[in-house]
Amino acid sequence: MKIAYSPCPNDTFVFHALTHGFVHGAPEFDVTYADIDVTNHLAIDGDPDHHDVMKISFAALPWVLDDYALLSCGGALGRGCGPLVLTAEDEKDPSFLKGKRIAVPSERSTAYLLFRLWVAQQVKGEMGEIVVMPFHDIMPAVQNGEIDAGLVIHEARFTYQNYGLNKLVDLGDWWEKDTGYAIPLGAIIVRRPLDREALTKWIKQSVDYAWEHPEASKEYVQKHAQEMDDEVAQSHIHLYVNEFTKELGEEGYGAIEAFLERAAKEGLVPATHLDKLRN
Known part of the structure; x- marks a missing residue:
């Protein structure tokens, strides 16, 4: 299975177990490391068959929901972590x-x-x-x-x-x-024909493994952290990996809907059929 996410510490921390054989029953993953601006363009302009799972910006969702579904886990929403x-x-x-x-x-x-x-x-x-x-x-x-x-x-x-x-x-x-909402930052999307239930289960297990074995991913995280200081990398993880990473929940979905509705009213993104966010 092909997956694309950034080399940032939060992504490598979350997906370490999934892509290194520590999640029981998960397939092998072929990983592409790319900045989120690159994955945004791959999702919007590329061939959906080239990547099965991708980390993109929530801002790019309105352009991709016909081909990809939003997963309820693995992404990044948060407080105190804005641009x-x-x-x-x-x-x-x-x-x-x-x-x-x-x-x-x-x-x-x-x-x-x-x-x-x-x-x-x-x-x-x-x-x-x-x-x-x-x-x-x-x-x-x-x-x-x-x-x-x-x-x-x-x-x-x-x-x-x-x-x-x-x-x-x-x-x-x-x-x-x-x-009153958290900020919707990065979304995990999957090609619509694929088994979302299985992928959701595997990613949640990967998140749990990361939290339960924080030392296991350190070498992997640092290898891709682009010379980032280890203390900064850990601060990055603590800021962007939180309860929303494990499960968006109603609060997470509410934040996404509010964000995309407001952006659409300003003419910044196409109007989104909000039911597609959950289906």
């Missing part, structure tokens, strides 16, 4: 962004949709140019003045001060206060 908008100046006024060049890691990501929803509510007036650039280039570009502000995710929450940058807004904090 940040960073500036070189110590700015707190959202109107600072009017007419500015803003770097984002993707235009089909939860981070970008959260940013656009926040802008629609908080920024009066037109923003300037949106520049898509690789995630790891954004903070240096803000630091050297090439970009006025940058939208960052993941471990940048722990490292942006090293670049002398300042937080204009924590979009997760804004979303949680505005809606």
Whole structure:
């Protein structure tokens, strides 16, 4: 079976057992490691037969639900783990962004949709140019003045001060206060003809194994962590692997539905038939 997920610590931690033969009854998995922006495009524009299971952004779901089903486990929702908008100046006024060049890691990501929803509510007036650039280039570009502000995710929450940058807004904090929901970040999708019940069972067992044997995956996690400090990698795992990873539940589904409905109203994604999220 073919699976694609990112080399980020939360994904390698969650899927270590599944892809290393520690889940009884699960098939062998052929793993593709790819940034979530890559898997978003594979899911939307690629051949569904090329990957059976993928980790994508919840922001990409409206484009893929005809071919893929959302699994209720393995993904990432959370609190206190949202994207940040960073500036070189110590700015707190959202109107600072009017007419500015803003770097984002993707235009089909939860981070970008959260940013656009926040802008629609908080920024009066037109923003300037949106520049898509690789995630790891954004903070240096803000630091050297090439970009006025940058939208960052993941471990940048722990490292942006090293670049002398300042937080204009924590979009997760804004979303949680505005809606009461956790942030829907990464979704696990499976090709619709496949056995979702079995895959759900295997992924839940992989999550349980990861929690019960945290040392077992350390070498695997660090191997793919792109020179990330071990302490940062562990902080990453603790932030993004939580009760929603084991089971979305009503709260998780509610967060996803609220997110996609609001994004559709702003014209950022196609309208989603919400029953497809659960079927």
